[in-house]
Amino acid sequence: QVRLQESGPGLVKPSETLSLTCSVSGGSISSFYWNWIRLPPGKGLEWIGYTHHTGATNYNPSLKSRVTTSVDTSKNQISLRLSSVSAADTAIYYCAKWSESIEAFDIWGQGTMVTVSS
Amino acid sequence: ETVLTQSPAILSLSPGERVTLSCRASQSLNTRKLVWYQQKPGQAPRLLIYGTSSRATGIPDRFSGSGSGTDFTLTISRLEPEDFAVYYCQQYGSSPLTFGGGTKVEIK
Numbered sequence: 001q002v003r004l005q006e007s008g009p010g011l012v013k014p015s016e017t018l019s020l021t022c023s024v025s026g027g028s029i030s031s032f033y034w035n036w037i038r039l040p041p042g043k044g045l046e047w048i049g050y051t052h053h054t055g056a057t058n059y060n061p062s063l064k065s066r067v068t069t070s071v072d073t074s075k076n077q078i079s080l081r082l083s084s085v086s087a088a089d090t091a092i093y094y095c096a097k098w099s100e101s102i103e104a105f106d107i108w109g110q111g112t113m114v115t116v117s118s
Numbered sequence: 119e120t121v122l123t124q125s126p127a128i129l130s131l132s133p134g135e136r137v138t139l140s141c142r143a144s145q146s147l148n149t150r151k152l153v154w155y156q157q158k159p160g161q162a163p164r165l166l167i168y169g170t171s172s173r174a175t176g177i178p179d180r181f182s183g184s185g186s187g188t189d190f191t192l193t194i195s196r197l198e199p200e201d202f203a204v205y206y207c208q209q210y211g212s213s214p215l216t217f218g219g220g221t222k223v224e225i226k
Contacts, residue, residue: 045163045206045217057149060214061119094141094162102169103210104153 002027004095004109012089012116018082022095022109029053029071033098035105036069038091046091050098059094062108085116122207123216130226137194139221141174146187151211154183154192157220158203166205168210169191197223 008020022034033056049059051069059067063083068081078095092113096105121144133136141152149170155163165174167183170190180195194201202225207218 044219045208047215047217060211062214102172102174103150104165104168104174104208105155105163106165106174108164110162 002097002107004016004107006093006095006096006112008093008112008114010113010115012085012114013118014086014116015084018080018085018089018114018116020080020093020112020114021093022078022080024078029076029078030075033100034069034071035096035098036078036080037094037105038089039094039111040088040091042098048080048082048093080105087116090114090116119214120147120209120216121214122209122216124205124207124218124221126221127219128222128224131197132223132226133197133198133199137192137197137201137223139192139205139223141185141190141192141218143188143190143209143211145212147190147209147211148185151209152183152185152190153206153208153210155206156201156203157206163206194223 003025005023009063012018030053033050051057053071057100066083070079092111095109097107099106123142125140152170154167156166157163171183182193184191204220204222206220
């Protein structure tokens with residue numbers, strides 16, 4: 001069974017770059033589309049984007065200019081970088097596996113809280 | 119962008135009651151593209167229903183989904199104590215993928 005675990009700094013200063021990693025265990029990273037999703041306090045879920053081991057990516061237009069995602073097959077990790085952060089980027093960040101067969105996020109990490117504050 | 123509107127925002131109910139949650143899309147969706155998740159405090163979302171009406175692995179049959187076009191529904195036939203949570207619908211009929219704002223089902 002595939003398991004996901006997010007990690008990274010819990011506090012980022014405004015205007016800096018948020019960097020998170022998602023470690024994949026129990027399965028190959030060289031399959032599936034790996035997604036980042038966030039949950040701001042008091043709000044609903046927001047899809048950030050996906051990355052595939054082939055290098056294919058797709059981002060939410062609302063964040064596209066600031067987002068970069070990638071896959072490191074040697075480490076079985078997915079990464080997220082979000083530049084020029086502000087308080088509006090404060091959220092719990094989740095990585096999630098997209099299942100093409102059922103067209104849904106079938107496996108999620110536990111999430112990591114990131115606060116943007118000076 | 120397809121906007122999903124969930125209603126009501128909060129439902130206060132007692133265990134044993136029947137629950138109907140609504141998700142309305144701003145444009146018509148292929149039924150294969152509508153999904154429901156459950157999220158409890160401090161936990162990741164859990165897949166409940168995919169393709170509008172198919173239960174995910176391990177989901178009890180008291181959960182059911184229906185709908186077509188722009189109107190979709192998640193029904194819990196009889197609320198159990200572990201069902202009090204926030205429920206989100208999600209679509210992938212058009213990019214970007216979007217979620218509804220969620221419905222919180224709380225204990226009355």
